[in-house]
Amino acid sequence: MPISDAARTLRPRRSNLAVPGSSTKMITKAKGLPADQVFLDIEDAVAPLAKPEARRNIVAALTEGGWGEKVRTVRVNDWTTQWTYTDVVEVVSGAGADLDCIMLPKVQSADQVVALDLLLTQIEKSEGLEVGRIGIEAQIENARGLIAVDAIAAASPRVETIIFGPADFMASINMKSLVVGEQPPGYDVGDAYHYILMRILMAARANDQQAIDGPYLQIRDVEGFTRVARRSAALGLDGKWVLHPGQIDAANEVFSPRQEDYDHAENILDAYEWYTSEAGGKRGAAMLGDEMIDEASRKMALVIAGKGRAAGMQRSDRWTPPQD
């Protein structure tokens, strides 16, 4: 049985820590860090000669455990290389039961997602694993990928997230950005990344998936990281990569609702449920304090409550029905 869509979309992914599979030291350290998700890399952070060793390190680290509640992902090499199938076969045969998702970088077409889905299904069957449990995270890193993003998101029920890969993307479209995540120098375009992020977000949302922002390369500039992360969070993205432990707290904070917004969302859900019930007068629109709430308010509240719950937030204020 594939895992339910709700379970997939509710995985918290505010911070996704990048860890090179070639470094056992960094892998061990990552286990104890408070990131929601970790991805063990066999792609661009690992030199070609170190890839076989990275695969072995990753299998060992996953089967050994100690990852807590983190979403455990492995980034394989993209389908234009000679490495992809070996990456997937070795990692999933060796550690498929201890792995949540495979991240596929530089996705350019729906076919590439389908190819990974088929390969995963075969390995799951031959290893006696639950078929369909391992998810796919699709990284959009070039113009072709962005043009095809709607089809990519819809290509397999395994797709859980669509991720923006700004470094490769900027290179692919010749954008003159020196600091990834910032505006190209000399431009006052408001937000050079708005179009790309919104395309990714629409494709993800149309398929009930999460949209994730990629890395901010200036790892010591936490202020810059926070500024860029806030922009993505304001648009509606669910999380961002972190390349350094120093970026984790900022990501977790930026992508969590504020306590008052979380409380308010939960209160809207409770109040609306009551007002629409027999006891509450079967009303489709009602007042919560000075605010008019209706079905659309409930939908907006569900988003914030879902993010808060996924982040483990607790209510600090609780609405109760009026007494008469």
Ligand code: GLV
């Ligand atoms: C990440 O992979 C990027 O290219 O930004």
Ligand code: MG
């Ligand atoms: Mg990349």
